[in-house]
Amino acid sequence: MVVAVYPGTFDPLTYGHMDIIERAAALVDKLIVGIYENPAKQPLFPLEQRVRLVEEVITGLSNVRVKAFKGLTVDFIRQVGGKVMIRGLRANSDFEREFEMALMNRKLAPDIELLCLMTSSQYQFLSSTLIKEVAKLGGCLEGMVPDNVAVALKEKFSVPIELATGKGKM
Ligand SMILES: Nc1ncnc2c1ncn2[C@@H]1O[C@H](COP(=O)(O)OP(=O)(O)OP(=O)(O)O)[C@@H](O)[C@H]1O
Ligand SMILES: [Mg+2]
Numbered sequence: 001m002v003v004a005v006y007p008g009t010f011d012p013l014t015y016g017h018m019d020i021i022e023r024a025a026a027l028v029d030k031l032i033v034g035i036y037e038n039p040a041k042q043p044l045f046p047l048e049q050r051v052r053l054v055e056e057v058i059t060g061l062s063n064v065r066v067k068a069f070k071g072l073t074v075d076f077i078r079q080v081g082g083k084v085m086i087r088g089l090r091a092n093s094d095f096e097r098e099f100e101m102a103l104m105n106r107k108l109a110p111d112i113e114l115l116c117l118m119t120s121s122q123y124q125f126l127s128s129t130l131i132k133e134v135a136k137l138g139g140c141l142e143g144m145v146p147d148n149v150a151v152a153l154k155e156k157f158s159v160p161i162e163l164a165t166g167k168g169k170m
Helices: 015-025 047-057 073-079 092-108 128-136 147-157 161-165
Strands: 003-008 030-036 064-069 084-089 113-118
Touching: 003 015, 003 073, 015 030, 015 084, 015 113, 030 047, 030 073, 047 064, 047 147, 064 073, 073 084, 073 092, 084 092, 092 113, 128 147
Parallel strands: 003 030, 003 084, 030 064, 084 113
Antiparallel strands: none
16 A cells, blocks of 8 residues: 655645645555644644645545644654655756755655656646735635635735635626
8 A cells, every 4th residue: 555645834725736636646545645834934824724724625535634744754754654755846946956855855764755746737836925925915816726725815814705716706
């Protein structure tokens, strides 16, 4: 049984992440979305909320679970019995950073294999950082994040809900 972990900060979850989750889940027996506490990034959403937002949207994917973690990613992957780490790639800059981390992780844990999935072109421009900037300025997030995330962002930044989800424009 192949257990894989898709680690990230998910602050917050986007459709770019969801695309990777769905595609990875189709390749492995069990996928664990590992939500990294990441105090260095000073996340907008508390860890528990980041976990909940992912849990709410993966209910239809029977082999996917969500877990929060602290510390080294490779330690977390071992703890859950994982053999594979999943990451998504959008641009050259992602590749350089992933390559660096992959070589370090191989030193730390040669038993864990890295599997990188290329972004789907429609999500290439999506990052949590950009989503937060758009949300803060009141931009419509339709097609970029699930509705529960749009609502959570709206609550954070006090943006009208119809603007956040795009539903008011139908
Ligand atoms: N649109 C996307 N397409 C493919 N992979 C993605 C996409 N967005 C994020 N990822 C990948 O998901 C993983 C977790 O990413 P992370 O939580 O850092 O999200 P992020 O959007 O890069 O957020 P931030 O802007 O805070 O770095 C990383 O491997 C990242 O490259
Ligand atoms: Mg990132």
